Amino acid sequence: MQIETPPLDACSAKATGERRGLVLIHTGNGKGKSTAAFGLALRAHGRGKPVKIYQFMKVPTARFGEHRMFEQLGVPIEGLGDGFSWKSHDLEHSAKLALDGWARAEQTIRAGEHFLVVLDEITYPLRYGWVPLASVLAALRERPPHVNVVLTGREAPQELIDLADTVTEMTLVKHHFNAGVPAQRGIED
Secondary structure, eight states, X not given: OOOOOOOOSOSSOOOOSOOOOOEEXXXXXXXXXXXXXXXXXXXXXXXXXXXXXXXXXXXXXXXXXXHHHHHHHTOOEEEOSSSOGGGOSOHHHHHHHHHHHXXXXXXXXXXXXXXXXXXXXXXXXXXXXXXXXXXXXXXXXXXXXXXXXXXXXXXXXXXXXXXXXXXXXXXXXXOGGGGTOOXXXXXXX
């Protein structure tokens, strides 16, 4: 590791534009996409901003760590799906759940009552053709100007990336699963 001198001057110029709602995307094959979105949700909630979280691949009865914590904090989090496709017993039903879930999420975005709306794992139903990309793009373009939306999932469509204000690609460098270590409660739930 190379030791370096800490910078003493600001690294970039200060932005001069107006504050407005943003579209943020966390994509890529690395871990941390949902976690980053949940961190933003906590940050917004901590500032007293209304937040709503939709999880497109989680079941409504899911009780993962994030559900338990957000429930304690009073942040609504809603599972819209029936698990990942390889766990589904009826992909047509999975598609209907995703489309119905998108209708609820779209209504929330357009209503403008929330500072931040998280669309966790939405790229999967988009890629499977369960949710029309054109509908998502339209809702993001037409949302009230103060509404921020975070979208997560692997392989975000280029059209979403082009529309977004901030896109972060999580890159897989190393994963414990490849060494035979299973998922850990409290880390991956």
